Amino acid sequence: MAEARVDAEWNHTSAILAMLANVNRDPKKRSPYHPEEFHPFKRRSSSSTGIPITRDNIGLLKKVFLKGRNA
Numbered sequence: 001m002a003e004a005r006v007d008a009e010w011n012h013t014s015a016i017l018a019m020l021a022n023v024n025r026d027p028k029k030r031s032p033y034h035p036e037e038f039h040p041f042k043r044r045s046s047s048s049t050g051i052p053i054t055r056d057n058i059g060l061l062k063k064v065f066l067k068g069r070n071a
Contacts, residue, residue, distance in 0.1 A: 006041075007041060010039050011035070014037075014038035014042075018037065
């Protein structure tokens with residue numbers, strides 16, 4: 001029940017943030033903002049540019065971020 005309330009409050013807040021951003025945006029430079037862009041708990045679309053972490057690439061992450069440490 002608490003999660004639903006937090007989600008409802010973020011729906012309200014993100015709608016207001018999107019409205020404020022749209023009022024102040026340059027329509028020639030950017031398309032309209034959507035409330036989902038400001039909602040921290042909404043799932044992002046699958047078109048986001050991320051690399052899924054798998055068992056195969058964990059070793060690469062260790063090499064890059066743990067240089068000189070015993071890991």
